[in-house]
Amino acid sequence: MNPNLNIPGLLISAPASGTGKTTLMLGLLAAFRAQGLKVQPFKSGPDYIDPAFHAAASGRASVNLDSWAMTPARIAGLASVAQDADLILAEGSMGLFDGVAKPGEFGSGASADIAQMMGWPVVLVLDVSGQAQSAAAVAKGFQMLRPEMPFAGVVLNRVASPRHEALVRAGMAAAGITVLGALPRRASIELPERHLGLVQAEEQPHLQALLAEAGAFIAENLDLGTLRAAARGHLSPAQPLPIIPPANRIALARDAAFSFIYPHLLAGWRAAGATILPFSPLQDEAPDPSAETCWLPGGYPELHAGKLAANANFRQSLQAFAAIKPVHGECGGYMAMGAGLIDAHGQRHEMAGLLGLETSFAKRRMHLGYRLALTYAPVAGHPANTRLRGHEFHYATILAQPDAALAHVTDATDAAVAETGSLRMQAGGGQSSGTFFHLIAEAT
Template sequence: MRPRGLIVAAPRSGSGKTTLTLGLMRALCRRGLTVAGLKCGPDYIDPAFHAAATGRQSYNLDSWAMPAPMMQTLAMQVSESADLVICEGLMGLFDGVPSAAGRSGATADIAGAFGWPVLLLLDVSGQSQTAGALALGCAQFDPRVQIGGVVLNRVGSDRHRNLASAAIAQAGLPVLGVLPRSTDIVLPERHLGLVQAGETDGLEAMLEKLADFIEAHVDLDAVLAIASASPCDLQAGSVPFAPPGQRIAIARDAAFSFLYPHILAAWRAAGAELYFFAPLADEAPPECCDVCWLPGGYPELHAGRLAQAENFLAGTRRFAATRPVHGECGGYMILGRGLIDAGGERHAMLGLLDLVTSFATRRLTLGYREARLVGACVLGAAGARYRGHEFHYATIAEPGEDASFAEVIDAYGSPAKFSGSRRGRVTGSFFHVIAPA
C-alpha cells in the first residue's frame, strides 16, 4: 500500500500549521475527497480536531517513541480507502532530540520515512525577502526532505506579498498560497495547547470558516498536484500494545481526555472491551470492568467539582480495593490525597496514592521519557520499558511515602531518576505512554 499524502510543516511553532491543516482538510472534504489525518509527535489534542474536520480517525506518528513498523501500520490504518493523507508537523520542521538517524521525533523524520512532500508554511510577519532564504534553507538542509511548495502566512499588504513571493521564486520553490493577517481566524488555547475539540464552542462553524479562508487564499489544485504516493510500500502489522485487561474502565470527559487514539485502537484490536465513564458527571468505574484507567487532561480546572463527586470518589476507591487502577498525568493527580488549584485552594482527591499536587505552584515540565517499570502493574512486568513523554505545569507539593512507579530517563542523557507512585494495585505518574520501547 502506498498512500498519497503531504506534510504541513513550518520552520517554527506558532506559524499557523493547525489553521492551514484544518482548513485544507475541510476544504478538500467539501470537494468530495476522502481525507485522512496524521499528527507528528506526541500531541494528543490535534488528532481530535483532524477527526472533526475529516470525519475519520487521526493518529500520531512519533519517530522517537515508535519503531518504524508501528508507524507504518498506523499510517496504513489511517489511510485505508482515503484519497489523501495530510500529516500535520510539530514545532519546527527539523526540531527533535539527539538520537539515531530517523529517530529524533522531528517532522523531517516522518517526511523521510514516508517520502511525502512538505507544504512549507512561512510566517512572514516582520520580514519579506528573508522568507526566500528560510525556504531555501529548509529545502537544502536535509536531503530526505522534499519541499513541494510554500504557503505564506500573516501577509500584510500586496507589496509584502510580492516581495516575499519573489524571494521564494528565486529560491526555486512555488508559492501555493498567501494568507493575509486575520484576527478572525483564531483557535482558542489554554495552558497545554488548543482547547480540546469536544469543548470548542461552534466547532463545525469554525471548521467551515477555516475552509472558506483557505479556499480563498490557497490554490487547492496546486496543493493536490504536489501530493504524492509514498515511495515505500507500507506493510501491514499490529500495534504492539497489550491491553491492561479484558474490560477496561476509562475516564472520559472535559477533565480526562488525553489518551492516544492508537492505544485505544490497539486495545480494541486485541479484543478488549472499553467502558467509558465521566467523573465530572459523578460516574464511577463500571463494576463489570477488570481495570480502571484515568487518563491525563485538565483536572486542575475542575478540582472543586471532582472533590464533590461522591459517587465517583467512593466508587473508584471501592474498585481499587480489588482491581488495578492506573493514572497518567491528570489521572495521577486525582489519585493523590489532594490537588491545589490555581487559586491556592486545596481539594481532597481519591487518596489512593500519598502525594499532593499543585497547580498554584507551576513549572513547565516537557519532554520525551523512557520508563522502566519498577514492579509489575497494568502496563506489564517489572523491568518492562516504554517510551512516552511528560507535558504538565503541575508540581508535586507533597511527594508522600509511596514506592516509585518507574525509573525514567530523558532523551538528553540525564541521570535516571525514580518517578511516579505505586501502592498496592494503584499506580500513577506524570508519564504518558506512547509505545513499548
C-alpha cells in the same frame, strides 16, 4: 482497500509553533473533504489536542506517528489506516527539525523524520509578517538543511497586502522556492489556547462553523489542485503491530478533565479484543464494576479540581474499585489519584487518596520531554521489567511523592528524572499506580 497503497501525502510544518500550521491543516482537511475526498490525517509527535480537531475536520480518526517513541514497523502499521484514503495530510509539531538533542534508536522525534520516512513532501507555513524578500532565506534554509527530505514549497501566512505578497513572492522566485499559496490574516478562524495548547475540540461550541469557514478561506486563497498534485509518498503493506491492553474490560475516565489518551492506544486495545467502558468523573459517575481495571487519562483536573473533590460518588466508588482491582493514572489522572491538588489560586482540593501524591499549580513549573521507563512492577498489562516509551508535559509542581517508585525513568539524554511514578498495593489486593508520562508504546 487500495491494493497498491500508492496514496499520496503532504506534511504540514513550520519553522516554529504559532505560525499557523494547525489553521492550515484544518482548513485543508475541511476544503478537501468538501470536494468529496477521503483525507486521512496524522499528527507527528506526542499531541492529544490536535488529533481531535483533525477528526472533526476530516471525519476520520487522526493517528500520532512518533519517530522517537515508535519503531519504523509500528509507524508503518499505524499508517496503514490510510489504505482507503484519497490523500494523506500530516501535521508536524513545533518546528520542522525540532526534536531531541540525542536521537533515539529510530529518530529524534522531529517532523522531518516522518516526512523523510514516509516520503511526504513538506509544506512549510511561513509567518511573513514583518518581512518581505528575507523570508526566502528562511525557506531556502529549511529546504537545504536536510536535502534528502522531500520539500513541496511554502504557504505564506499573515500577508498584509497584495504589495507585501508580491515582494515575498519575488524573493521566493529568486531562491527557487515554490509558493503554494498566500493567506491574509483572519482572526475569526484562530483557535483559543491555554497552557497546554489549544482549548480542546469538545470545548468549542461552534467548532463545525469555524471549520467550515477555515475550509472556505483555504479554498479561496490556495490552489487545492496544485497542492494535491504536489503530494507524494508511499505506504508499506504492513499490519498494525499488536498493542497490549491493560485488561479485557477497561473502565476509562472520559470527559473534559480526562481526555488525553492517544487514539492509537484505544484502537489497539479494541483490536486486541478489549472492551472500553467510559465513565465521567465530572458527572460524578463510577467506574463500571464489571471492569477488570480502571484507567484515568491525563487532561485538565486542575481546572475542575473543586468539582472532582465534591463528587463523592466518583471518589468513593473509585476507592472501592481500587481496593480490589488495578487503577492506573497518567499525568492529570495520576494527580487525581493523589491525596491533594492545589489549584492556581492556592486552594487545596482533596483528591481520591489512592496515592500520597501532592501537586500544586500555584507553583508552576513546566515538565516537558520524552521518557523511557523500566517498570518495577506489572503495569498497564505489561509485566515488571518492561521498557515503556512515553512523553511528559505538564506544569504541576510535585510537593510530595511518598509511595514506592513505579519505574526507573530517564529522559531522551539518558538522564534520570525525579518523576518516577508511584505504586501502592491496597489492603484488599488492588494495585494503584500512576505516572507523569503518557504511554506511547512499549520499547523494543
